Amino acid sequence: MLEAPVVIAVSLIYLGLLFAVAWWGDERADQKRSLIANPTIYALSMAVYCTTWTFYGSVGRAAVSGIGFLPVYLGPTLVMALCWFLLLKMIRIVKANRITSIADFISSRYGKSHVLGGLVTVIAVVGIIPYIALQLKAVSSSVSLLLSYPEIVMPNHSATMSVAADISFYIALILAAFTIVFGTRHLDATERHEGMVAAIALESSVKLVAFLAVGVYVTYGMYDGFGDIFERVNASPELLRLTTAIPSGKGYTGWFSLIVLSAMALLFLPRQFQVAVVENVNEAHLKRAAWLFPLYLLLINVFVLPIALGGLLHFVGQDVDADTFVLTLPMSQRHEGLTLLVFIGGLSAATGMVIVETIALSTMACNDLVMPLLIRHKRVAFDESRDLSRLLLGIRRGAIVVILLLGYLYFRLAGEAYALVAIGLISFSAVAQFAPAMIGGMYWRGGTRDGALAGLSAGFLVWAYTLLLPSFAKSGWLPDDFLTQGLFGIELLRPQQLFGLTGFDEIAHCLFWSFLANIGAYVGFSLLRPPTAAEATQATVFVDALKDAGPVGAALWRGRAKVSDLQELVARFLGPARAQALFTAYARRRGVASGVMPEADAQLVQFAESLLAGAIGSASARVMVASVAKEEPLSIDEVMHILDEASQLRTYSRELERKSRELTAATLDLQEANQRLQELDRVKDDIMSSVTHELRTPLTSIRAFSELLRDDPRMHLADRERFLGLIVSEAERLTRLINQTLDLAKIESGRADWNGCELNLKEVVEQSVAATSQLFREKEAHVELDLPDNLPLILADRDRLIQVMLNLLSNAVKFLAPGSGRVKVMLCLLADGLEVSVADNGPGIRPEDQQLIFEKFRQVGDTMTAKPSGTGLGLPISRRIVEHFGGRLWVESVPGEGATFRFTLPFAPVQEQALAQVAAA
Amino acid sequence: MHRRVLASDRLIAAFLFGCVLFNYPVLSLFDRHTTVLSIPLVYAYIFFAWVVVIAVMAWAIERHFK
Numbered sequence: 001m002l003e004a005p006v007v008i009a010v011s012l013i014y015l016g017l018l019f020a021v022a023w024w025g026d027e028r029a030d031q032k033r034s035l036i037a038n039p040t041i042y043a044l045s046m047a048v049y050c051t052t053w054t055f056y057g058s059v060g061r062a063a064v065s066g067i068g069f070l071p072v073y074l075g076p077t078l079v080m081a082l083c084w085f086l087l088l089k090m091i092r093i094v095k096a097n098r099i100t101s102i103a104d105f106i107s108s109r110y111g112k113s114h115v116l117g118g119l120v121t122v123i124a125v126v127g128i129i130p131y132i133a134l135q136l137k138a139v140s141s142s143v144s145l146l147l148s149y150p151e152i153v154m155p156n157h158s159a160t161m162s163v164a165a166d167i168s169f170y171i172a173l174i175l176a177a178f179t180i181v182f183g184t185r186h187l188d189a190t191e192r193h194e195g196m197v198a199a200i201a202l203e204s205s206v207k208l209v210a211f212l213a214v215g216v217y218v219t220y221g222m223y224d225g226f227g228d229i230f231e232r233v234n235a236s237p238e239l240l241r242l243t244t245a246i247p248s249g250k251g252y253t254g255w256f257s258l259i260v261l262s263a264m265a266l267l268f269l270p271r272q273f274q275v276a277v278v279e280n281v282n283e284a285h286l287k288r289a290a291w292l293f294p295l296y297l298l299l300i301n302v303f304v305l306p307i308a309l310g311g312l313l314h315f316v317g318q319d320v321d322a323d324t325f326v327l328t329l330p331m332s333q334r335h336e337g338l339t340l341l342v343f344i345g346g347l348s349a350a351t352g353m354v355i356v357e358t359i360a361l362s363t364m365a366c367n368d369l370v371m372p373l374l375i376r377h378k379r380v381a382f383d384e385s386r387d388l389s390r391l392l393l394g395i396r397r398g399a400i401v402v403i404l405l406l407g408y409l410y411f412r413l414a415g416e417a418y419a420l421v422a423i424g425l426i427s428f429s430a431v432a433q434f435a436p437a438m439i440g441g442m443y444w445r446g447g448t449r450d451g452a453l454a455g456l457s458a459g460f461l462v463w464a465y466t467l468l469l470p471s472f473a474k475s476g477w478l479p480d481d482f483l484t485q486g487l488f489g490i491e492l493l494r495p496q497q498l499f500g501l502t503g504f505d506e507i508a509h510c511l512f513w514s515f516l517a518n519i520g521a522y523v524g525f526s527l528l529r530p531p532t533a534a535e536a537t538q539a540t541v542f543v544d545a546l547k548d549a550g551p552v553g554a555a556l557w558r559g560r561a562k563v564s565d566l567q568e569l570v571a572r573f574l575g576p577a578r579a580q581a582l583f584t585a586y587a588r589r590r591g592v593a594s595g596v597m598p599e600a601d602a603q604l605v606q607f608a609e610s611l612l613a614g615a616i617g618s619a620s621a622r623v624m625v626a627s628v629a630k631e632e633p634l635s636i637d638e639v640m641h642i643l644d645e646a647s648q649l650r651t652y653s654r655e656l657e658r659k660s661r662e663l664t665a666a667t668l669d670l671q672e673a674n675q676r677l678q679e680l681d682r683v684k685d686d687i688m689s690s691v692t693h694e695l696r697t698p699l700t701s702i703r704a705f706s707e708l709l710r711d712d713p714r715m716h717l718a719d720r721e722r723f724l725g726l727i728v729s730e731a732e733r734l735t736r737l738i739n740q741t742l743d744l745a746k747i748e749s750g751r752a753d754w755n756g757c758e759l760n761l762k763e764v765v766e767q768s769v770a771a772t773s774q775l776f777r778e779k780e781a782h783v784e785l786d787l788p789d790n791l792p793l794i795l796a797d798r799d800r801l802i803q804v805m806l807n808l809l810s811n812a813v814k815f816l817a818p819g820s821g822r823v824k825v826m827l828c829l830l831a832d833g834l835e836v837s838v839a840d841n842g843p844g845i846r847p848e849d850q851q852l853i854f855e856k857f858r859q860v861g862d863t864m865t866a867k868p869s870g871t872g873l874g875l876p877i878s879r880r881i882v883e884h885f886g887g888r889l890w891v892e893s894v895p896g897e898g899a900t901f902r903f904t905l906p907f908a909p910v911q912e913q914a915l916a917q918v919a920a921a
Numbered sequence: 922m923h924r925r926v927l928a929s930d931r932l933i934a935a936f937l938f939g940c941v942l943f944n945y946p947v948l949s950l951f952d953r954h955t956t957v958l959s960i961p962l963v964y965a966y967i968f969f970a971w972v973v974v975i976a977v978m979a980w981a982i983e984r985h986f987k
Binding site: 067070071074078080082085231240244256288291294298302305 | 929948961976
């Protein structure tokens with residue numbers, strides 16, 4: 001079933017499916033029901049990082065250098081830990097300025113410079129071409145392998161083969177056509193391609209599934225698991241070498257440089273910038289991607305080493321390139337279904353990379369290379385009034401074809417001399433050159449256009465000399481004398497031992513020299529002169545991107561422009577209908593009827609410029625807007641003044657915010673205090689009314705008896721004595737009431753005197769029982785004590801505690817039936833303190849009253865029949881005393897069976913330590 | 922605000938931690954001819970450390986950037 005027509009049909013069906021998904025994604029985007037507004041899809045789209053390099057090349061790399069294939073996945077994992085800083089800032093900058101590519105980013109940062117944008121584009125295109133060649137090489141060899149099935153014949157691309165007979169040429173053309181339909185169907189103001197992202201996410205899933213399938217098949221189908229493969233490897237010293245970290249024995253510099261390189265590639269590869277930054281629909285998606293994308297990398301690498309070792313074991317003595325093991329292993333087992341799945345997985349990996357990369361590169365080439373040239377030389381904007389959006393699309397399509405053909409050319413020239421991964425690393429080293437200008441631009445205000453130009457040029461030249469040219473020389477397209485003898489025969493200039501530096505592999509060597517030149521020139525040239533007005537403005541926009549700076553750009557524009565001119569200009573690049581719609585929407589947002597404003601203000605000019613920037617790049621947009629507006633150039637002093645003002649304003653507003661926060665806090669405090677006061681006031685009123693009420697009762701009886709005594713002089717002596725006794729006892733009650741009220745008020749206001757000391761609770765209880773023994777005798781009640789010895793001490797005020805005990809005991813006695821009363825006083829040890837209980841066999845307390853009795857002046861019981869015999873303050877006071885010492889006082893009761901009052905008190909702190917020590921010992 | 926700072930610090934810590942785990946000299950400590958469950962030590966170590974770093978990142982970012 002693996003004949004050519006089947007393979008071609010399956011490939012075309014698969015590409016058709018991708019196209020359908022992309023079309024659907026674009027439809028949904030137009031309906032504002034985005035398909036890709038999902039963090040998992042965002043994370044999967046970032047997995048476009050894994051190309052055929054990963055799919056086929058990792059195994060080839062592992063077959064030579066063991067786990068040496070891993071650092072290019074560890075670097076991205078580490079950099080994702082910083083995504084919340086780096087990527088977030090890039091996303092904010094890109095969205096605020098409608099930046100569409102990495103070239104636009106750098107050019108915009110350093111004063112919207114055309115030259116810089118062009119240079120970045122050239123570096124990106126030249127640097128990425130080997131990478132595209134890698135995809136062509138992988139796909140064409142997988143196709144050739146399939147076509148020779150069931151034989152396994154290594155594809156042989158001889159340089160003499162005619163282009164027309166070369167299968168990879170047609171693959172390049174098909175990919176170009178596919179990318180054109182995919183990415184340049186319409187021109188978008190923000191250069192976002194939702195459908196493409198959806199298709200890329202699908203491809204990422206397909207390649208992962210395909211790779212895991214072949215991994216499981218090789219590991220568990222052809223061999224008996226990981227253990228089996230590694231055991232067989234043990235027999236061969238040559239293979240055993242591959243299970244160490246550094247099989248080459250060259251030390252760890254190569255390993256380290258790959259981690260650094262891949263970390264930067266993840267941020268600065270044009271396609272990664274496209275999917276991670278430009279196509280990001282929601283910053284919050286970064287959260288999921290931060291760990292899901294590294295997890296994807298981990299999964300796709302689990303089976304790489306087993307496949308490599310399995311292949312080396314299986315094809316021992318045969319001429320089979322390790323880069324093809326993923327495909328040739330299932331082929332050798334005649335497993336046709338799996339072979340086809342692997343082929344589709346590889347096709348996914350290649351098409352995903354090629355589509356996104358060439359779209360990103362073609363946008364750059366159009367906006368930062370071709371447009372500036374057209375504007376400068378042909379005066380497009382002035383001479384022609386036709387709709388230019390078709391021209392833009394045409395330029396982009398042309399760029400896609402040119403880039404793919406250049407990739408094919410590199411593949412023909414140098415593709416055979418290198419393994420897949422080695423080709424990819426050449427590209428990684430090229431894009432890493434963007435790092436100083438990008439990162440410096442986001443965090444350092446001092447970087448200038450001159451610095452960026454010098455740094456990029458120096459880094460690029462060193463890269464070309466130490467890595468690109470040698471790759472041509474090694475494949476025989478350049479004389480290789482300069483490799484061995486140095487340029488012009490000067491030994492110090494040997495490209496891969498520059499100035500005599502040895503001991504590094506070629507990647508680490510290139511990384512060291514190119515970064516030295518790049519960073520050195522960037523910093524050095526930046527420090528030669530102060531930033532210009534435009535550079536200072538953009539530096540502020542970029543460096544302060546995460547602060548809420550407000551529209552800095554608009555504050556820095558001064559001039560006059562007509563709304564109609566601006567709209568006409570935008571219409572020329574985006575089409576009249578789109579322009580009309582965008583301007584109307586903008587006017588509505590600003591609350592102005594469309595067409596009312598003849599004169600554009602700075603914000604509208606800024607808006608028009610950002611629309612244009614999305615279509616033709618920020619540098620060209622600047623030139624175009626300047627062509628229709630009468631601008632007054634600002635001097636650097638004015639710019640600095642405005643920026644200073646803006647930053648002062650920010651400082652003021654921060655200060656203001658801080659003050660207002662403090663004020664709010666103070667207001668809250670005041671409100672709370674006020675509430676507390678009102679509460680206290682209410683409590684005081686309550687007490688006053690209760691107290692006056694309670695005072696009146698005894699006073700009334702005293703007055704009544706006194707009047708009786710006064711009005712009846714002939715009263716019997718016995719009656720007289722009885723009434724006088726009542727007056728005395730009522731007066732005593734009055735005194736007690738007043739004392740307790742004062743006491744409670746003191747406790748509640750926190751002015752009570754507490755004499756806390758460590759004391760033995762048993763003594764306190766015994767003393768209290770002794771003091772109340774008379775009461776019990778009067779009622780003929782029986783008191784039972786259960787007080788164990790040697791209990792720990794507690795911290796409390798002795799007199800206050802006796803007050804509590806007396807209260808509980810006298811309460812108990814009060815409700816006992818005469819003659820049959822029993823009261824049991826118990827003391828027991830808890831985990832963190834002591835508990836005292838006073839249980840009686842009186843009438844008990846109804847459940848609904850059990851809380852009430854702890855409220856002030858609440859006496860339960862039938863007040864109609866029984867004369868209240870207490871003050872109603874004893875229990876509230878007792879509870880407050882116990883709580884003051886960190887304890888708890890409560891009642892348990894079943895009506896008819898008596899009531900049990902319990903309170904707990906914690907151990908004295910020292911005692912607690914002593915106990916802990918005892919327990920530990 | 923405070924939580925965000927904490928989560929940011931955790932991510933930076935995860936980054937530095939990963940840099941140490943995946944590089945010389947810590948890596949070289951595991952580069953010896955021993956096996957864990959018949960898997961070469963250095964291979965098992967890298968994947969284990971990788972899982973740990975990813976787990977820390979997931980924990981820091983999902984839990985605290987609510």
